[in-house]
Every structure is written in structure tokens, then in C-alpha cells.
Amino acid sequence: MxxxxxxxxxxxxxxxxxxxxxxxxxxxxxxxxxxxxxxxxxxxxxxxxTIGTHKRKEIEKVIDKALKEYGEAFKKLSRE
CATH class of the missing domain: 1.10.10 (Arc Repressor Mutant, subunit A)
Incomplete structure (x- = not known):
């Protein structure tokens, strides 16, 4: 402290x-x-x-949303 x-x-x-x-x-x-x-x-x-717990949760929400909406596009891009 x-x-x-x-x-x-x-x-x-x-x-x-x-x-x-x-x-x-x-x-x-x-x-x-x-x-x-x-x-x-x-x-x-x-x-x-460091990243605080609150910010970490916000980041995780944004990542989850992006994966749900653009998951297929990410997969196709990773194959290229």
C-alpha cells in the first residue's frame, strides 16, 4: 500500500x-x-x-463479440 x-x-x-x-x-x-x-x-x-480486472473483462467481451460476428472471416484469413 x-x-x-x-x-x-x-x-x-x-x-x-x-x-x-x-x-x-x-x-x-x-x-x-x-x-x-x-x-x-x-x-x-x-x-x-498491468490490466485491471474490469478492463480485462471489457477486452474479453469485445474479443468474444468479434469472434461471434467475424469468426468465419478470421478462419478464412488465417488460411491465406
Missing amino acids: YSTQEVANILHLSRVEIFRRIKSGKIKAEKIGRNYVIPYESIEEVLGT
């Missing part, structure tokens, strides 16, 4: 901007007492080093 100051340093942003992103939902955080803590995974998602 990171503190808001640590995340601000990692992302080269102000603490105020980190709080704004937490409130808007762009950065996932937990409030413990008066302070927020940010899970490592949340920062990895922000940095683009």
Missing part, C-alpha cells in the same frame, strides 16, 4: 491532484482513519503496467 504522498511522488503530481483522482475514481484507494492508502495494483493500472 502507498500513501498519497508516495503516489504523488511516483506520478509526479501534487497531493491535491491525487485526492482529486481518488474522488473521481481514477485512482482506487481505501480510507483508513483520516488518511487514504492506495493499493500497489491501483498504481500499476494507472501506470499501465
